Amino acid sequence: MKRRSFVGKTLIGGFAALVAPKVLSANENKSFSKIHTPPKGPVSICTWSFTAAIKATEVEELNTQNTTVGPGGAPDREGTVTLDASVMDQTGNCGSVVAVENIVHVAALARDVMEKTPHVMLAGKGAESYAKTLGYKHTDLLTTESKKEWEEWVKESQYKPIINIENHDTIGTLCLDETAILGVLAVQVACLIK
Numbered sequence: 001m002k003r004r005s006f007v008g009k010t011l012i013g014g015f016a017a018l019v020a021p022k023v024l025s026a027n028e029n030k031s032f033s034k035i036h037t038p039p040k041g042p043v044s045i046c047t048w049s050f051t052a053a054i055k056a057t058e059v060e061e062l063n064t065q066n067t068t069v070g071p072g073g074a075p076d077r078e079g080t081v082t083l084d085a086s087v088m089d090q091t092g093n094c095g096s097v098v099a100v101e102n103i104v105h106v107a108a109l110a111r112d113v114m115e116k117t118p119h120v121m122l123a124g125k126g127a128e129s130y131a132k133t134l135g136y137k138h139t140d141l142l143t144t145e146s147k148k149e150w151e152e153w154v155k156e157s158q159y160k161p162i163i164n165i166e167n168h169d170t171i172g173t174l175c176l177d178e179t180a181i182l183g184v185l186a187v188q189v190a191c192l193i194k
Contacts, residue, residue, distance in 0.1 A: 053175045057107040072143045075150045081141035085110040097127040102138050
């Protein structure tokens with residue numbers, strides 16, 4: 001057994017030994033499902049690994065109220081909306097696309113770059129051309145609302161974002177499997193015990 005594997009399994013086992021008695025004694029006559037408290041906040045469960053991160057990101061890529069991605073994203077000085085995305089799996093494989101026009105789901109496209117090409121990054125027209133060969137739909141990303149805001153901005157061309165609202169330019173999606181989650185919890189418990 002490798003040292004990391006041994007340490008990880010020891011931490012998980014130690015965490016289980018600390019938590020199990022409290023969970024089991026909380027309600028001896030009730031089933032686990034009745035004493036289990038559901039997590040607060042968003043939860044993503046997916047059959048196939050890695051798909052959950054892409055699907056979670058697609059929610060915001062389709063949100064026209066989000067001015068940082070997808071249709072409704074803020075255009076550049078010329079009125080063009082361009083998108084970027086990068087993905088990485090647990091083994092360090094990665095893929096990315098930058099300056100992509102007319103493609104909504106650039107996170108999925110970045111995954112395709114990682115899984116289906118020998119490249120790490122595709123840019124601009126090359127990325128858009130590759131997306132078309134895979135059947136991605138051509139979509140005008142400049143919405144009526146974002147075009148109207150851009151036309152107002154062009155009159156004076158002043159960049160004065162509202163800090164932490166308009167200057168945010170990305171989405172982060174992180175997914176952990178059960179091993180990683182238990183490892184994080186075990187480390188937190190170990191820190192509390194010290």
